Amino acid sequence: MKPQIFIYDTTLRDGTQGEGVSLSVDDKLKIAKKLDQLGVHYIEGGWPGSNPKDMEFFVRARELQLTHAKITAFGSTRRFGIKAEADENLQMIIESGVEAVAIFGKSWDFHVTEALGTTLEENLHMIYDSVRFLKENGLEVIYDAEHFFDGYKNNAEYALATLQKASEAGADWLVLCDTNGGSLPSEILQIVSRVRREIPTPVGIHCHNDGELAVANSLSAISAGATQVQGTINGFGERCGNANLISVIPNLQLKMGYSCVPEEQLKQLTNTSRYVYEIANISPANTQPFVGHSAFAHKGGMHVSAILKAGETYEHINPDVVGNMRRVLVSELSGQSNLLFKAQQLNIELDKTKPEGRRIIQKIKELEHQGYQYEGAEASFELLLRKGLDEFEEVFTVESFKVFMEKQGDEDIRTEATVKLCVNGQIVHTVAEGNGPVNALDNALRKALESFFPDIKDMYLTDYKVRVLSEQDATASKVRVLVESTKDGSNSWSTVGVSANVIEASWEALIDSMRYALMGRQDDAADWDETVQERQGILNH
Known part of the structure; x- marks a missing residue:
């Protein structure tokens, strides 16, 4: 039996770093409730020490009656040169009242010396002390190894040493981050496999989409033994975005046989995706896999004829499973099968043995040649269909x-x-x-x-x-x-x-x-x- 995969959502934190994404505290609370209904395990609410909005969220989130998810804070390891107990950001995490925290630390030696400006040894102490301090205060600690894959490629032994220190300090999870989003699935598979062999702590994966491989990389990490996957709803995030949980979850659950969310909640996937788009005031992507308006839309007459006999001929899953629906488009590419399907949806009787259907199809082709398009104007199409069948009276x-x-x-x-x-x-x-x-x-x-x-x-x-x-x-x-x-x-x-x-x-x-x-x-x-x-x-x- 395959292990449970824990879903860690960072829409409210990493997702809001995406261009054009801005959420109020009320927005974040609404999305948190929706994510809990979907069945995710962790909801990262923000960084308590970074701004008043995030701290307000954590205060108000205590009143949420969540059934699945843990509200999780985000932060960094202590600053160099001070004790963890004296670090204000770590203190703010504790004051936020969360059960779990994700703290990131440097795993790439280049970042330690150039960006952080400290020694490799001091960085190891910072990781150990921060994890130890948070564990002593009763928190579940998720250690996010920032730039892990770039660090591993540059200096594998040091990158592994940072994980080892977090593990020794008691971290509950070690999350390997492809922060620049440039790794390939084969690299992810190989590196995660080695981490799983050498370090006993459970492993998670956090991928960015700069190479358009965030979902593929996340699946590769799970195949290599990771049991937590981090991402955002609809792939929101900085630059090209994060791993899209709306695609990760059904791929893991329906294609790879893992359990991610309760089976009955998988039907909420489409609704959840569109809800988050709506709250963020962003137009949904019609071609988004699994949940997009066009994800199960069929236009070619031969395709429609086939799916009317068996949906699996041109659909990789049953759209109902993820709460979506099949759509048949009517256009110049249409055949009688498209028309019959649409008529059936509209409860209009259409006899394919009669000439009316052929006349309507020809009319549609002529109109589309003039510039009309009925894929996004289904009310105009219904009027056209009823007029063609003499079932419409002018009001x-x-x-x-x-x-x-x-x-x-x-x-x-x-x-x-x-x-x-x-x-x-x-x-x-x-x-x-x-x-x-x-x-x-x-x-x-x-x-x-x-x-x-x-x-x-x-x-x-x-x-x-x-x-x-x-x-x-x-x-x-x-x-x-x-x-x-x-x-x-x-x-x-x-x-x-x-x-x-x-x-x-x-x-x-x-x-x-x-x-x-x-x-x-x-x-x-x-x-x-x-x-x-x-x-x-x-x-x-």
Whole structure:
């Protein structure tokens, strides 16, 4: 039976050193609770002696009701020339109230003499004294051997001596750090294997991703006998980031047969990844393995035909296992299998023996040749599909729209939109202003529809993207507009418009968004019309 692998998360400390990542204390507490729910074993909260924010986190973290994880502090070995008992940073670690601490020390002789500015012998004393002092104060001590692999390649015997000193002082873990991220999996395997042979203390691995090998290096270390792996959610971290635990965990658990987190919690992997992206205010990477929106997305018709028979034909795991889902994309590469799958997802009956499917596929190919793209606009695709099957009734039709913009002197630009619709046989003519042409059109459109569908006021746009499709045409280029909308803040839908005129493309996406929101609501408009007629009859009498 393979040993338990202990997961050490440093998103809240090492992850925040990544460019563009900034977390408040409240953010860190929320993420800590989420990591505990996933089942990680250690949550590194920060460096208590470095800043007030980290110390506040440790104080407030005492109130967290965690079931799996230990909140862990981070720090360094004592300064040279003083006793461990007199080192303020070590004292702050003890005052933080944590059960476990990770302290780093120098393992590369070059760093000892050049960066630290002390002797090799003094560095060994610093490691021993710091570990001893923290152990005497009842802490679980994880010794992070900084730059271990670079140090080993330069002076293997000294690098091993630093580990030996930490072990003699009572360290519970020796974590080998590929701090510059430049090692190869074969090197990691060989070096970790020797450490495991010569030193009895359990070993961990801490890899950076500068060679895009952090996950591979972490797996190699586990294969060589390491039983703790350090990393961050989504690979956040300085420079190119840290080992991505979102990839490390399923590879270890599903591919290599190790136990990392409770089996039922593995389904929280996708949710955890996206939650941390959201808290950090960073857009998720669609192509991220295991959890990305595109990780189990299929586009080629032959691929889709195969996965409809057996998912494993083009999927390395069942997406449900990590809380993700299979997606089938519809594009110019699509075949009938893609269309059948999407129709099935939308509960639309589509008979592949009839010509409608072939006509819709051909229509999609023609539209995509013009610049439309339905992979990120599934609401527009559903409207297209229902129209092609004569399953869509127009709630309203557009008679005309007009946009007026005026700029006088230093005054702000004034934008006004006029919209003329036909709703249930009635002509509705509205005018609205906005902070730009798209906003003005949106305001005028919903103003026209709210009289018939009052709850349309709860719908709002959450994203608006414009992409130039033919840059060589300069200002005459055709553009594609993607609009994302929501009604309750949780469920959203996306629509697309294409034109050489950005306002027309935006209008097309807006109209599709409204049509999708109102799909199947013709009776509501009829009821409204009857109510108006009844009221008018009462007034006339």
